[in-house]
Amino acid sequence: MSSLYYFAAWTDSGCLLGCAQQHVTVISAVACVASAGGYVVAVDDGQLRELSPKEEIEFQFAMYGTGLLRDRPRALTPLKVLKPILN
Numbered sequence: 041m042s043s044l045y046y047f048a049a050w051t052d053s054g055c056l057l058g059c060a061q062q063h064v065t066v067i068s069a070v071a072c073v074a075s076a077g078g079y080v081v082a083v084d085d086g087q088l089r090e091l092s093p094k095e096e097i098e099f100q101f102a103m104y105g106t107g108l109l110r111d112r113p114r115a116l117t118p119l120k121v122l123k124p125i126l127n
């Protein structure tokens with residue numbers, strides 16, 4: 041059985057720092073992003089990895105909400121991925 045969790049991450053003085061929680065969702069990890077430039081990192085079976093396109097959309101939505109999509113529809117590059125998720 042695989043384990044997957046997320047944590048809020050940021051850098052300071054060249055070091056990767058993160059919150060101490062093991063968040064079940066990307067959105068709950070976003071709540072721990074405390075500074076500009078903060079991000080969310082996935083830990084999948086003990087290995088750090090970048091967010092998948094679907095997880096990235098969850099991150100962008102949690103950070104910027106629908107206002108960004110309305111005001112700047114081309115601001116998010118993976119918009120075409122939204123369609124398969126909504127189907």
Ligand SMILES: [Zn+2]
Pocket residue numbers: 047048059060061062063068069072
């Ligand atoms: Zn956290």
